[in-house]
Amino acid sequence: MPSTLASHVEENRQRTLEELKAFLRIPSISAQPEHDADVREAAEWLRSALERAGLEKARLIEGEGHPLVAAEWLRAPGKPTVLFYGHYDVQPPDPLDEWLSAPFEPELRGENLYARGAADDKGPTFLWVKAIEALMATTGELPVNVRVLCEGEEETNGAHIGNWLEKHAAEIPSDAIVVCDTEMFARDWPSITVGLRGIVYVEIEVRGARNDLHSGQYGGVAPNAVMAAAEIVTALKDRDGRIRVNHFFDDVEAPSEEELAQWAALPFNETEYLENEVGSIALTGEPGYSVLERVWARPTLEVHGIRGGYVGEGSKTVIPAKATVKLSCRLVPGQIAGDIVRRLEEALKLATPAGVVTSLTVLGSAPASLVDPSHPYLQLALQTMSGHFPNPASFIRCGGAIPIVGKFQSALRAPCILFGFGLPDDNLHAPNEKFYMPNFWRGIHVIADYLRRLADRPS
Numbered sequence: 001m002p003s004t005l006a007s008h009v010e011e012n013r014q015r016t017l018e019e020l021k022a023f024l025r026i027p028s029i030s031a032q033p034e035h036d037a038d039v040r041e042a043a044e045w046l047r048s049a050l051e052r053a054g055l056e057k058a059r060l061i062e063g064e065g066h067p068l069v070a071a072e073w074l075r076a077p078g079k080p081t082v083l084f085y086g087h088y089d090v091q092p093p094d095p096l097d098e099w100l101s102a103p104f105e106p107e108l109r110g111e112n113l114y115a116r117g118a119a120d121d122k123g124p125t126f127l128w129v130k131a132i133e134a135l136m137a138t139t140g141e142l143p144v145n146v147r148v149l150c151e152g153e154e155e156t157n158g159a160h161i162g163n164w165l166e167k168h169a170a171e172i173p174s175d176a177i178v179v180c181d182t183e184m185f186a187r188d189w190p191s192i193t194v195g196l197r198g199i200v201y202v203e204i205e206v207r208g209a210r211n212d213l214h215s216g217q218y219g220g221v222a223p224n225a226v227m228a229a230a231e232i233v234t235a236l237k238d239r240d241g242r243i244r245v246n247h248f249f250d251d252v253e254a255p256s257e258e259e260l261a262q263w264a265a266l267p268f269n270e271t272e273y274l275e276n277e278v279g280s281i282a283l284t285g286e287p288g289y290s291v292l293e294r295v296w297a298r299p300t301l302e303v304h305g306i307r308g309g310y311v312g313e314g315s316k317t318v319i320p321a322k323a324t325v326k327l328s329c330r331l332v333p334g335q336i337a338g339d340i341v342r343r344l345e346e347a348l349k350l351a352t353p354a355g356v357v358t359s360l361t362v363l364g365s366a367p368a369s370l371v372d373p374s375h376p377y378l379q380l381a382l383q384t385m386s387g388h389f390p391n392p393a394s395f396i397r398c399g400g401a402i403p404i405v406g407k408f409q410s411a412l413r414a415p416c417i418l419f420g421f422g423l424p425d426d427n428l429h430a431p432n433e434k435f436y437m438p439n440f441w442r443g444i445h446v447i448a449d450y451l452r453r454l455a456d457r458p459s
């Protein structure tokens with residue numbers, strides 16, 4: 001038995017890498033039914049990896065959709081219980097011809113391991129499995145109690161894990177949930193995500209005349225549904241980027257001064273961001289807020305598409321009778337989806353011009369989630385991560401949603417700790433997805449170290 005965790009990890013480096021590659025070779029694409037057997041194979045592979053790591057009761061939990069993978073080790077009485085989450089399914093790899101190496105033939109180029117799922121989320125999942133394995137191998141036990149609950153339909157928004165949690169949360173009491181499915185702010189700038197925006201997605205239908213009309217015969221009298229749609233969307237948000245929906249901001253909870261100070265200290269360059277990431281001639285948005293505040297802590301209203309009228313080749317002189325607008329609002333902590341829908345409906349009534357009728361249909365919603373950064377487990381996570389990287393770790397937020405975070409927090413009443421080991425250029429969901437392997441090896445140490453430090457805290 002090697003004496004230290006570091007030497008154990010070092011001595012098993014090659015074997016660990018080969019195992020990760022084997023996991024990545026399984027094309028567990030949850031969106032495509034022809035890959036159902038592969039998704040199951042990945043579940044089974046993960047189950048046996050958990051067992052090999054030394055966890056007990058490693059099992060698949062069947063239900064509607066792809067199986068959950070669970071395991072536990074509960075032999076540290078009086079110590080906290082940490083639940084690890086990850087997902088073993090991946091996005092489809094298309095477009096295939098843009099990959100420099102085959103998506104399911106993992107290839108190490110430089111310090112990056114390229115494969116579909118390398119960063120999202122097999123690499124980050126496997127690193128905590130290896131942290132558990134290294135602790136078990138070097139000490140014969142774990143410093144805290146551990147549970148595992150992984151899913152195979154994260155990429156398809158499957159209902160299995162949420163439904164299971166609703167019924168069985170009481171069977172898996174936990175003090176903290178560790179999720180490794182996010183990214184660091186930048187290379188060498190470790191981060192823990194504590195805020196995720198939610199979303200309300202709606203479709204607005206605008207109806208004018210009974211059917212499309214000739215603009216020579218009826219132009220000047222008939223209502224134009226596309227013009228009306230344009231008037232409506234511009235009434236909802238002005239040209240300065242201010243959302244004009246009554247009471248829209250009433251429940252917005254602002255980030256703390258401390259959080260804002262951390263954001264201001266991040267290595268963020270607005271010019272580079274504009275040129276390299278956005279690629280437009282200027283950034284837009286709400287006046288008075290920094291870019292990071294606008295993408296992390298302010299709600300949005302964006303139009304995704306307007307359909308209506310004639311958009312084919314050449315000209316057709318038509319007055320459109322119908323137009324459809326796809327629109328969404330990103331929500332921030334404090335905002336409730338149902339309230340925002342009602343306020344949008346009222347704003348739509350006010351914005352609807354004469355001659356047309358409008359209706360609004362909700363296509364989907366997810367709440368925003370916030371983890372309390374002052375929670376001692378979060379503070380400990382920040383300190384632990386800081387010790388393994390060149391720069392201190394910071395709490396950041398994410399403009400998108402990770403619905404499982406809210407589900408875990410409300411079902412288990414415990415904080416979710418989102419350790420980010422991915423990098424912004426990992427090409428998630430895109431060709432040439434990769435994982436920066438130095439973060440894989442550091443991640444093993446971060447997680448092992450975190451569990452050890454948690455053991456010193458009462459549960």
Ligand SMILES: [Zn+2]
Binds near residue numbers: 087120121154181
């Ligand atoms: Zn993911």
